[in-house]
Amino acid sequence: MTLAHFLAVNPPYWVETLTKIGIGLVAVLLPTGALVYLFLFKMMSFMQSRLGPMEAGPYGQLQLLAEFGKFLQKEDIFPSKADRFVFAAAPFVVLVSTFMLVLVLPAGPDTHFIDLNTGIYFAMAVSSISVIGILMAGWGSASKYSLLGGIRAAGQLIAYELPLVLSVVGVVIMAGTLNMKGIVAAQADFGVWFIIPQFLGFLIFLVAIQAELTQPPFDMPVAESELVTGYLTEYSGIRFLLFFIGEFATAAVFSAIGATLFLGGWTIPFVDANAEIMDYIGPLVLAGKMILIAFLIFWFRITYPRFREDQLQRLAWKFLIPLSLFNIVVTAIFKVVF
Amino acid sequence: MPQLPGMLVGLGVTAKTFFKTVFPDGPTKPPAPSKGAHTVQYPHEKEAPPARARGVIALHHDNCTACMLCARECPDWCIYIEGHKELAPPRRAGGKPRQKNKLDRFDIDFALCMYCGICVDVCPFDALFWSPEFEFSEMKIADMLHDKGRLADWMHTVPEYPAYEAGAEVKIKKLPSPSS
Ligand code: SF4
Ligand code: SF4
Numbered sequence: 001m002t003l004a005h006f007l008a009v010n011p012p013y014w015v016e017t018l019t020k021i022g023i024g025l026v027a028v029l030l031p032t033g034a035l036v037y038l039f040l041f042k043m044m045s046f047m048q049s050r051l052g053p054m055e056a057g058p059y060g061q062l063q064l065l066a067e068f069g070k071f072l073q074k075e076d077i078f079p080s081k082a083d084r085f086v087f088a089a090a091p092f093v094v095l096v097s098t099f100m101l102v103l104v105l106p107a108g109p110d111t112h113f114i115d116l117n118t119g120i121y122f123a124m125a126v127s128s129i130s131v132i133g134i135l136m137a138g139w140g141s142a143s144k145y146s147l148l149g150g151i152r153a154a155g156q157l158i159a160y161e162l163p164l165v166l167s168v169v170g171v172v173i174m175a176g177t178l179n180m181k182g183i184v185a186a187q188a189d190f191g192v193w194f195i196i197p198q199f200l201g202f203l204i205f206l207v208a209i210q211a212e213l214t215q216p217p218f219d220m221p222v223a224e225s226e227l228v229t230g231y232l233t234e235y236s237g238i239r240f241l242l243f244f245i246g247e248f249a250t251a252a253v254f255s256a257i258g259a260t261l262f263l264g265g266w267t268i269p270f271v272d273a274n275a276e277i278m279d280y281i282g283p284l285v286l287a288g289k290m291i292l293i294a295f296l297i298f299w300f301r302i303t304y305p306r307f308r309e310d311q312l313q314r315l316a317w318k319f320l321i322p323l324s325l326f327n328i329v330v331t332a333i334f335k336v337v338f
Numbered sequence: 339m340p341q342l343p344g345m346l347v348g349l350g351v352t353a354k355t356f357f358k359t360v361f362p363d364g365p366t367k368p369p370a371p372s373k374g375a376h377t378v379q380y381p382h383e384k385e386a387p388p389a390r391a392r393g394v395i396a397l398h399h400d401n402c403t404a405c406m407l408c409a410r411e412c413p414d415w416c417i418y419i420e421g422h423k424e425l426a427p428p429r430r431a432g433g434k435p436r437q438k439n440k441l442d443r444f445d446i447d448f449a450l451c452m453y454c455g456i457c458v459d460v461c462p463f464d465a466l467f468w469s470p471e472f473e474f475s476e477m478k479i480a481d482m483l484h485d486k487g488r489l490a491d492w493m494h495t496v497p498e499y500p501a502y503e504a505g506a507e508v509k510i511k512k513l514p515s516p517s518s
Contacts, residue, residue, distance in 0.1 A: 043356065045359075045375075046355070046356045046359040046360055046371060046374075046375075047352040047353075047355050047356045047359075048355070049355055049358070049359050049374070049375055049376045049377070050359075050375050050376065050377040051371055051372060051375045051377060051379065054379060299349060299352065299353075300349075302352055303348045303349050303351070303352045304345070304348060
């Protein structure tokens with residue numbers, strides 16, 4: 001999204017970069033806060049027949065600010081044997097991976113940060129950087145719980161990266177492009193959103209991002225009954241908060257990616273996808289679709305108990321990966337035949 | 339995939355709870371989660387604990403003989419009793435004056451108490467009672483030590499014993515009235 005596009009001036013490079021950073025921060029933090037409040041605070045409470053936060057602001061809407069203030073005040077504790085640099089840097093690695101994901105998300109015909117020809121490929125590649133951050137956290141903490149949690153997370157994320165990528169391949173075959181905007185345009189041309197022809201792929205994608213986000217029922221890396229909180233055990237204060245933001249921001253971004261791939265991104269049926277107005281309502285439409293997918297993620301999170309480690313690996317390698325390969329083959333055959 | 343139907347039922351359970359909480363009066367009425375939720379918003383409305391709940395211990399000190407049984411059985415040693423002997427007027431005219439234990443001090447330190455109820459069970463003279471009252475937190479931990487007067491004040495919050503079930507042995511215990 002260029003500033004010139006909105007202001008009809010051509011700002012210097014640094015102004016444009018700063019503006020982009022600011023918009024990027026808002027674009028990540030606002031949906032994240034919305035998801036945490038809507039789903040983690042409120043929907044989860046209602047599904048457990050309680051009210052959730054009610055005191056801070058009307059219906060607890062300011063609770064997030066209160067939590068933020070609380071984490072800021074806390075001491076930033078380093079374990080005495082920790083590898084200090086690795087320990088300190090880990091949350092930022094996770095966060096950077098999230099912020100880089102947003103870069104390729106289009107929210108309108110001209111509303112985007114960068115228009116990469118290999119957008120979805122870039123997103124899948126960048127999303128796996130977070131594994132490194134989690135491994136760094138597990139290793140740097142010098143604690144057996146953290147190490148076990150980090151290794152579990154690495155095993156899980158690698159196992160579920162495959163079905164995730166393979167389920168995306170189905171969409172890519174149908175769209176004939178790796179460009180995120182191209183995929184959105186292909187859905188507009190195709191007539192229906194890819195969730196209909198790629199329903200199997202959508203299901204695999206949902207399960208895989210659930211595991212990628214280490215949300216229950218796939219939260220073995222932080223299994224509190226076995227590992228305290230896994231790789232987060234030794235973190236406190238602001239660094240814990242960064243991990244927390246990273247977790248839910250990634251949930252928001254992955255939901256948005258899912259909305260782009262399967263629910264037609266910023267487009268609305270029967271409205272010209274390239275109309276000028278879509279630059280302004282496109283982000284809202286995308287946010288609405290993102291909340292729809294996030295709703296599914298959090299609904300599963302709230303409903304299901306945790307898998308066992310071996311069940312999780314079996315599900316990925318023996319079931320999801322063959323299924324997604326089958327999905328690719330069927331999609332390819334249809335693409336060639338019709 | 340034999341687990342699949344069960345997983346769908348699970349989703350149904352959470353969804354049903356959600357709608358029951360948000361729309362307690364049915365989907366046509368406006369949402370009222372504070373009515374649908376099972377929880378009580380404590381500082382705003384007070385929860386009504388069951389009559390036999392273990393909130394705080396009340397002392398009916400006219401019944402207490404300073405026999406020290408409760409203090410000795412208390413696992414935390416958080417009951418402090420002091421007393422002295424007194425001469426009471428004889429029962430019958432011309433009789434010998436009776437000896438009576440007079441209670442000087444009876445404190446329970448609720449900062450130590452673990453609410454096991456052994457003292458209430460063990461008292462042979464019906465001097466200790468459970469009250470469901472639970473609002474007695476303090477800013478200073480030393481104030482959690484309730485003395486004789488404060489423990490006696492809890493007596494009026496002790497509920498009457500509930501009636502036994504039909505067909506049970508009819509031997510209903512009566513609370514001692516403050517005047518007796
Ligand atoms: S209820 Fe409290 S005071 Fe009574 S015996 Fe148990 S610990 Fe001691
Ligand atoms: S056991 Fe009962 S009678 Fe004896 S000292 Fe304790 S409260 Fe008093």
